[in-house]
Amino acid sequence: MVNAAKVLQDLRASAERKPDVVVRLGKPLVESGAVMKLDADAWLVYEQVAIAALDVGDDALAQKCIQALETKFPGSPRVRRLNGMELEAKGELLEAAKIYKAILEEDETNVLAAKRQVMLLRAMGMNAEAIAALVKYLDINYPDFEGWLQLADMYMEEFMYAQAAFCMEEVLMLQPQNHIFHLRYAEILYTQDNVQLALKQFCRVVELCKDHVRGLYGIKLCTSRLLKSSPSKDATATSQEDLKAIDLLATERLLAVYSAGSAASAKSASTKWIEHL
Amino acid sequence: MAVQQAPSHLGRLVCLFAFLLLLHSGYSTFEHLSYLKAIDGHESGLPQDIVIELMASVAIFGLGIVMVADDFKEILMETEMAKQTIESLDARPSFYGFSHRGRAVFRNVSFKK
Numbered sequence: 001m002v003n004a005a006k007v008l009q010d011l012r013a014s015a016e017r018k019p020d021v022v023v024r025l026g027k028p029l030v031e032s033g034a035v036m037k038l039d040a041d042a043w044l045v046y047e048q049v050a051i052a053a054l055d056v057g058d059d060a061l062a063q064k065c066i067q068a069l070e071t072k073f074p075g076s077p078r079v080r081r082l083n084g085m086e087l088e089a090k091g092e093l094l095e096a097a098k099i100y101k102a103i104l105e106e107d108e109t110n111v112l113a114a115k116r117q118v119m120l121l122r123a124m125g126m127n128a129e130a131i132a133a134l135v136k137y138l139d140i141n142y143p144d145f146e147g148w149l150q151l152a153d154m155y156m157e158e159f160m161y162a163q164a165a166f167c168m169e170e171v172l173m174l175q176p177q178n179h180i181f182h183l184r185y186a187e188i189l190y191t192q193d194n195v196q197l198a199l200k201q202f203c204r205v206v207e208l209c210k211d212h213v214r215g216l217y218g219i220k221l222c223t224s225r226l227l228k229s230s231p232s233k234d235a236t237a238t239s240q241e242d243l244k245a246i247d248l249l250a251t252e253r254l255l256a257v258y259s260a261g262s263a264a265s266a267k268s269a270s271t272k273w274i275e276h277l
Numbered sequence: 278m279a280v281q282q283a284p285s286h287l288g289r290l291v292c293l294f295a296f297l298l299l300l301h302s303g304y305s306t307f308e309h310l311s312y313l314k315a316i317d318g319h320e321s322g323l324p325q326d327i328v329i330e331l332m333a334s335v336a337i338f339g340l341g342i343v344m345v346a347d348d349f350k351e352i353l354m355e356t357e358m359a360k361q362t363i364e365s366l367d368a369r370p371s372f373y374g375f376s377h378r379g380r381a382v383f384r385n386v387s388f389k390k
Contacts, residue, residue: 014365014368015365015368015369015370016364016368017367017370019383020383023388024388024389051373054375054380055373055375055377055379055380056380056383056384056386057383058383058384085373085375088375089380112371115371119372119373119374122374123374123375123376146370146371147372149366149369150369153366177358178358178361179358179361180361180362180365180366181366183363184363184366208358209359210355210359214363
């Protein structure tokens, strides 16, 4: 049981979405009542298992967890948004909308309810309204990088890459040390055909995370595009020699990563393929 | 996900032994002081064997704790960041949507422990 509690805690910290693991570990805890032994963490576990149960379709388990939370925290907006999520999951979107509206009427600044409203609009298929609502939320809550990530995702669904790139820039201002955010920004730039800037961002990815394979591939793609196109007259553009040097470095690192522990036949095949990239 | 080590039974035994040594030296001190009171002797500090027993208990406790403690976590930010994957972008716990097939796929599945 100690093991299960630790795993659940790690999942809460890493924010991964693994509802099958959470339900598998959390259901026995909740049903046997052993969850109460965790003292303060018990309520966090109830919330976590409730959301995972909604993801997995186990409505009875979700209802049980939400009941326990309601008994402990009557009238709390956090519990009421869980009620709203339950209705969302069951498909009763208008009822859920009423709950979120009520929470926001009581407290305009309630972050949880505002975010759920955005997802509710998305679930109803009203993507434009969802984007508008999220933009309004981000106007007030500027440092919420999760919100900017969500907005970038929604813009990309509508193929509005310039706006998505802007959102990723905001994310990078808030969290400059995470190489994954740079990676997504680089890939959006490459999609927009802004190969110069994409190359710089891919280099940043590899700088932050040594030998990141996806970043190295990005570098190779950018350098091969730039080397094929005619040299730009722009003074700030990377020179041809520099491009060739970066290309060589990326090839070297990729070969090193792939040859670490693979059969000789695989090595020669991957060498041939990488060098022709 | 965290990996739990198998509990080190030897480590726990060593810790228990050290704790018993500590208790024993504590009780010896108490007995020694009552003896001194009984013979109206002066308090000249603890006898050497109790001190040695105390030091031994500390040393063995140190050994036991090292055996029982979890593995160290990395101190460099880089090693933690390197574990991030591109899927972590899609995590966003406050923005979960429920219109996915998970509800249909897992509806009647009972997860085995």
